[in-house]
Amino acid sequence: METNTKTVRISIVGFGYVGAGVAEVLRRKRTEIARKYGLNIKIVGVADLNGIFIDDNGLDEAEMLKLRTGDKSWEKPGDMTTLDVIKDVEHEVMVETTPTNVVTGEPGLTHIITALESDRHVVTSNKGPLALEYTRLMELATKRGKELKFEASVGGAMPIISLVRENLAGNGILSIQGILNGTCNYILTRMAEEGLPYEHVLKEAQELGLAEAEPSKDVDGIDTAVKLVILANSVFGLNATYKDVEVAGIAEITPDALKLADDAGYVIKLIGEVDGAGCLKVKPRLVPRDDPLNVGGTLNVATIKTDLAGDITVIGKGAGPIEAASAILADIISIYNT
Amino acid sequence: MKISMAIELQDIPGQLVLALKPISDFGGNILSVLHQRDKKTPAGRIPVQLVVDIEEGRLERLVERLEARGVNVVRTGKERLKESMVVLLIGHIIHSDIRETIDSIDSTGFAEVVGLSLSMPSVNKESSASVTLSAVGKKELKEALNILERTANGKGIMVISPI
Numbered sequence: 001m002e003t004n005t006k007t008v009r010i011s012i013v014g015f016g017y018v019g020a021g022v023a024e025v026l027r028r029k030r031t032e033i034a035r036k037y038g039l040n041i042k043i044v045g046v047a048d049l050n051g052i053f054i055d056d057n058g059l060d061e062a063e064m065l066k067l068r069t070g071d072k073s074w075e076k077p078g079d080m081t082t083l084d085v086i087k088d089v090e091h092e093v094m095v096e097t098t099p100t101n102v103v104t105g106e107p108g109l110t111h112i113i114t115a116l117e118s119d120r121h122v123v124t125s126n127k128g129p130l131a132l133e134y135t136r137l138m139e140l141a142t143k144r145g146k147e148l149k150f151e152a153s154v155g156g157a158m159p160i161i162s163l164v165r166e167n168l169a170g171n172g173i174l175s176i177q178g179i180l181n182g183t184c185n186y187i188l189t190r191m192a193e194e195g196l197p198y199e200h201v202l203k204e205a206q207e208l209g210l211a212e213a214e215p216s217k218d219v220d221g222i223d224t225a226v227k228l229v230i231l232a233n234s235v236f237g238l239n240a241t242y243k244d245v246e247v248a249g250i251a252e253i254t255p256d257a258l259k260l261a262d263d264a265g266y267v268i269k270l271i272g273e274v275d276g277a278g279c280l281k282v283k284p285r286l287v288p289r290d291d292p293l294n295v296g297g298t299l300n301v302a303t304i305k306t307d308l309a310g311d312i313t314v315i316g317k318g319a320g321p322i323e324a325a326s327a328i329l330a331d332i333i334s335i336y337n338t
Numbered sequence: 339m340k341i342s343m344a345i346e347l348q349d350i351p352g353q354l355v356l357a358l359k360p361i362s363d364f365g366g367n368i369l370s371v372l373h374q375r376d377k378k379t380p381a382g383r384i385p386v387q388l389v390v391d392i393e394e395g396r397l398e399r400l401v402e403r404l405e406a407r408g409v410n411v412v413r414t415g416k417e418r419l420k421e422s423m424v425v426l427l428i429g430h431i432i433h434s435d436i437r438e439t440i441d442s443i444d445s446t447g448f449a450e451v452v453g454l455s456l457s458m459p460s461v462n463k464e465s466s467a468s469v470t471l472s473a474v475g476k477k478e479l480k481e482a483l484n485i486l487e488r489t490a491n492g493k494g495i496m497v498i499s500p501i
Contacts, residue, residue: 177501248496252428252429252464252496253428254428254459254464254466256457256459256465256466257426257428257457257466257498259457260426260455260457260466260467260468261426261468261498263455263468264424264468265424266424266500268426268498271501273501283498284496284498285498285499285500285501286424286425286426286498286499286500286501287500287501288500288501291501293501
């Protein structure tokens with residue numbers, strides 16, 4: 001069996017909760033991945049703002065995870081930079097999990113470009129570079145004969161990009177409509193169920209760690225809009241950017257409005273919608289109570305309208321380190337199982 | 339005013355023209371004609387469904403004229419609004435003149451606001467409303483929503499429409 005196992009060396013750039021999630025998933029699944037897919041995935045580099053660890057023989061995941069709990073301190077070998085790790089440490093796949101910046105795309109954008117130019121495959125959860133420079137990055141990947149995969153960037157664990165590209169191959173995709181932000185879904189679900197005002201539930205979500213202290217990225221629809229741009233470009237072959245999206249958020253939604261919606265047989269959800277004609281919209285919408293898009297809590301959902309298969313709806317956890325790592329792991333495996 | 343009208347014609351040539359001519363004589367505009375030759379009545383007459391835009395005051399005389407020409411007028415009625423949609427509004431709905439918002443729909447002739455439910459927490463706070471729009475067809479309903487969105491956006495009112 002050993003002879004059939006291919007070693008895949010990866011670096012994790014950005015060791016926040018998603019990057020650490022990848023390490024955790026590899027720790028749990030190493031034997032299974034080797035047995036099922038014949039892949040021995042080794043982390044040979046971890047790079048973060050705080051420091052760098054490298055080991056050609058593979059870093060111990062349990063050790064690396066201690067960095068997150070504070071049981072281990074960050075170090076830095078000499079004056080090595082993150083870009084040095086991407087360029088100079090021999091590996092096959094760079095996993096880019098730094099935080100999204102929708103204005104500049106950095107530092108993810110430079111990381112991805114550097115990795116592709118160093119002939120490494122890239123798997124990322126970072127929305128910024130994809131929303132800003134999708135076409136350029138894909139062209140670079142194609143030119144270098146490398147893969148650039150990003151399932152984790154839209155819908156977390158919920159498969160949507162590979163679902164459309166692979167399982168629904170041959171179908172014309174008419175539109176995709178869905179809830180792509182778990183924070184907004186949590187807030188609207190709680191407001192509707194408990195009749196509580198927006199500010200109250202937002203505070204509760206912040207206390208639970210479901211919303212950030214500065215929540216505008218989520219509640220103003222920006223995060224959903226960025227994901228729509230990625231779908232527009234990757235699924236519909238458009239060349240859209242954030243500016244092409246008509247965006248409204250949920251801050252104005254009142255308990256009264258939710259009650260009126262309920263009386264009429266609806267719930268209110270923040271819905272992102274994209275179609276092949278290039279119409280990209282993020283708006284609170286009325287969703288019939290019995291529609292598959294009516295999912296509660298922090299769940300994400302998307303209905304894909306196709307010309308052959310009809311409507312397909314997928315539901316899944318949109319956030320969480322292990323959930324995002326699930327999508328990243330699937331992307332890594334798919335590079336070697338085509 | 340839009341009127342739907344069910345008439346029955348004798349099964350001999352020239353009857354349809356005979357029936358339609360008086361409508362234009364009375365200044366009416368024929369919007370649609372559904373001529374069902376294959377669906378004869380038990381008495382052997384041919385049923386025709388018309389939608390006509392005509393001044394309300396002239397309708398009675400039109401019916402008399404048709405009857406005088408041997409056309410049976412089985413039923414007349416205001417055109418039914420077939421398609422409906424619930425839309426929510428959030429904002430300073432009353433202060434920003436809800437009447438004008440409703441009029442922008444009602445004045446189209448093809449759509450109306452048929453239901454309104456309002457919730458006002460307190461005088462200075464934003465209120466919420468659910469509005470039921472009805473229109474003669476799907477296309478008209480969509481246009482009514484567009485008009486409502488334009489009117490509301492101009493007043494800073496948020497419109498939440500069904501998926």
